[in-house]
Amino acid sequence: MEIEIIKCHGSGNDFLLIDEISNHYSFTEKQRRDLTIALCNRESELGADGILFVMNSDKADGRMRVFNSDGSEASMCGNGLRCVARYVCELKGTSEAVIETMKADLAVRKDEEIFPEIPTYLVEISPVSFNVKDLPLQIDKETLLNEEIPSLSKKLAFTAVAVPNPHLITIVENEVIRSDVQKEISQFVNGPNELFPDGVNVSFVKALNPGKIYVRTFERGVGFTNACGTAMSASTLVSCLNGLNEIEKPVEVFNNGGKVRCVAHKQNNTYKIDLIGNATYVYQTKVQVDIDSPENFTCLGKEPFVQETEQYAKLQEEVKGYLNEALNA
């Protein structure tokens, strides 16, 4: 079969977007998994952190299913949702929409550009839960807020939060960011282990200035990515709860692929976060693939989105310069 694909990214966290609204594809669950592993392979002609399947919804303007590059399905993806937000809004000719995801229907809208001529979308990140059962994290307490997990580290204090995909967050200094500690902990909690039976996204956060943080994430099902939208949202909230930033005030979140803006909100003891950032198209292509044996697919040419890719590179240059100074201080 032939499948149309848009390669897109949010903060350099890159995805292959497959439109099942306009195209009548029909995939079994196994086919979705195997297709994801084959097309996301970085050694292949495509390669990506995951696939975004955009589908019709009975109750919203569209539905997103997201698969990590290892073929596992995730309940949410913030950077991916911005790309899906743009795709659905442009398809329907609107500037706002509601997208059904695995655990929630989320409001999205086109927003003021975070950098000149960069398509920018705001997506809602919710529900937020600090109950360890929602990750799941198997420990003998209800929440883990800035506390040690001695079997992981005797020095770092972690917060566990589901948004609703699972995150483990710690606030650190530059020398820890530069060390191998994050890799070692992340590989442990994403291998067979008793703490996180389903794995977890692990973020190390460095407070830069008031209103600015840097977040590096090792993603479950992928490894280190340029950025993780749900992780940046969860990290913003954790930074507010630690007094480094303020609820309701925008926080600039720097990452290895660019930057986003997040705003944490609190209403009736419930949190939600706005994630605002680019939704950039890189190229469109078509692949010819045997859907039951997708490893040997053929890519039928690529049409690049030159202007927006070049514009995003300018944002990245600016961020790189800023981070060089901030993280080496």
Ligand SMILES: N[C@@H](CCC[C@H](N)C(=O)O)C(=O)O
């Ligand atoms: N990159 C995403 C998160 C993708 C899913 C994650 N790896 C998981 O398994 O929970 C984002 O931008 O949020």
